[in-house]
Amino acid sequence: MNGHVLSKKILRAGYYWLTMERDSIQFVRKCHQCQINGDLIRSPHVELHAMDAPWPFVAWGMDVIGPIKPKALNGHRFILVAIDYFTKWVEAVTFKSVTKKAVLDFVH
Incomplete structure (x- = not known):
């Protein structure tokens, strides 16, 4: 989860402080487990290919x-x-x- 989601969960649990969102973002950046289990956005870019369906109800x-x-x-x-x-x-x-x-x- 990212810092914004973490702060929303904390808020739903009934807690609040003024720097909650900033603290959550900093915590997630430093958390080793969060970085290991996070989404891999460093994957290489690949070209998109459109699916060809020449006329209706073929595919x-x-x-x-x-x-x-x-x-x-x-x-x-x-x-x-x-x-x-x-x-x-x-x-x-x-x-x-x-x-x-x-x-x-x-x-x-």
Whole structure:
């Protein structure tokens, strides 16, 4: 976490002092564990490549989200999501369990 996030957590815990944010930033900069476990932003830059989809509904991405706790009111615990890369059209349905038949029915 960075110093700003740390000061917000301290504030939510009910503590406050005038130099809280500055002290939090300085603490995080000096903390060895914070530096080791922090995000690596020193990675080399790479060129971005656009995904080519020549016309709508040619390239799809699908993913299953779950199990979701607590269950939905209808007992469903999984969400199947599909997105078209060209139009950004999103479809999502919920399932009690994700089976081969359920995915095939969703795609058809």
